[in-house]
Amino acid sequence: MAEQVDINIQKLRRYIVIGVAVLIVVVGLKKSFIILQPTERGVVFKPYSSVGLDIDNIKGEGLNLVAPWNDMIKFDVEEQQVEETMDVLSVDGLSISIDVSLRFRPLPDQIGYLYKQFRTSYISSLIRPELRSAVRQIVGQYTPEELYASKRQEIETRIEDATRIILAENNIELKALLFRSIKLPNSIKVAIEEKLAADQEAQKFDYLLIKETKEAERRRIDAEGKAAANKILSASLTDKILLEKGILATEALAKSPNAKVIVIGGGDGGLPIILGGQ
Numbered sequence: 001m002a003e004q005v006d007i008n009i010q011k012l013r014r015y016i017v018i019g020v021a022v023l024i025v026v027v028g029l030k031k032s033f034i035i036l037q038p039t040e041r042g043v044v045f046k047p048y049s050s051v052g053l054d055i056d057n058i059k060g061e062g063l064n065l066v067a068p069w070n071d072m073i074k075f076d077v078e079e080q081q082v083e084e085t086m087d088v089l090s091v092d093g094l095s096i097s098i099d100v101s102l103r104f105r106p107l108p109d110q111i112g113y114l115y116k117q118f119r120t121s122y123i124s125s126l127i128r129p130e131l132r133s134a135v136r137q138i139v140g141q142y143t144p145e146e147l148y149a150s151k152r153q154e155i156e157t158r159i160e161d162a163t164r165i166i167l168a169e170n171n172i173e174l175k176a177l178l179f180r181s182i183k184l185p186n187s188i189k190v191a192i193e194e195k196l197a198a199d200q201e202a203q204k205f206d207y208l209l210i211k212e213t214k215e216a217e218r219r220r221i222d223a224e225g226k227a228a229a230n231k232i233l234s235a236s237l238t239d240k241i242l243l244e245k246g247i248l249a250t251e252a253l254a255k256s257p258n259a260k261v262i263v264i265g266g267g268d269g270g271l272p273i274i275l276g277g278q
Contacts, residue, residue, distance in 0.1 A: 032068050036061045039078035043112040045071040055112025075111040075120070079103055079175060082123060084131055088139045094188065096144060099180040102131055102163065110171035117170065126170055131177075134162040144184050152179065 036042050042059035044066055046052060059072065066072050081103045087095050104127065106114055118125045138158050139147060147155060160177035167174050 032066055034059075034064045034066055034072050036064060036074065039076060041075050041077050041108045041111050042072045043075065043115055045073060047071070053112060053116055055116055058109055058112060073115060073120075075106060075115065077106050077108045077111065079105045080123075082127055082131070083180070084128060084135075086132055086135060088136045090139065090144050090147065091141055092143060094144050094185070096139065096147065097181075097183040098135060098139065099182075100131065100135060100159075101176075101178045101180055102127065103175040103177075104167060105173050105175065107171045107173055114171045122170070122172070127167065127172070130166045131163055134159045134166075138162065144188055148182055148184060152182070155179075 034042065036059060038061045040061065042064060044054045044057060044059065046054060046067075048069055059066075064072070081101060084100045084102070085097065086100070087097050090096055106122075114122055138155060142151060142155060146152075156177060156179055160174065163177060164174040
């Protein structure tokens with residue numbers, strides 16, 4: 001009986017050992033075969049080698065084989081967006097509230113370097129601080145009116161260019177930067193809008209004045225042209241030319257079928273007089 005119990009215990013031990021081995025193999029295989037989605041990239045960390053983080057060997061989408069004792073760190077490389085609302089000071093010390101959106105994406109082939117420097121917290125550790133810094137520094141060089149109206153695009157472009165340089169140096173591609181809204185104190189906003197309306201009215205007046213001036217100049221030139229033409233025509237109409245034209249006109253009338261009375265030599269210069277006709 002004791003021998004039978006020993007045999008059963010030995011079998012149980014073997015089953016346990018086999019089960020543990022199978023479990024280790026299954027877990028190892030599951031950890032070794034890693035599938036990355038189209039918007040994901042992976043970088044391998046080798047804790048038991050001198051390499052450590054294999055920053056130059058980036059794993060792409062699909063099935064990837066990794067040794068079970070190594071770790072795969074996944075990175076999302078699709079385009080993302082951050083939004084910031086901040087209060088900044090203009091060049092004259094006025095507080096302005098600005099909402100800014102920034103679209104970006106990590107460079108897929110450089111995520112190893114990005115992870116080595118910032119791990120996965122690069123948005124809070126890099127992007128947001130650099131965006132805030134660029135906005136405050138550049139907006140602080142302009143007046144509220146320039147920010148609100150006349151130089152808004154210029155300011156956006158300067159902030160975008162400054163932020164793009166910093167992010168590119170840290171393996172992030174900036175896609176776009178946009179001011180969603182700019183909020184000024186109501187009194188300043190009303191004053192700026194009134195000034196803009198006055199400027200537009202002045203520009204409209206200047207346009208109409210220029211238009212009327214050009215039209216008057218056009219009429220003057222047209223009148224001078226007509227006067228010159230009449231002067232030339234008057235100088236060219238001699239008595240002989242007028243007599244010739246009168247003779248030609250008389251011949252044309254005489255040949256017409258309408259009834260008429262012609263008095264020969266009754267007109268100026270001996271031209272006939274046509275008394276009547278139908």
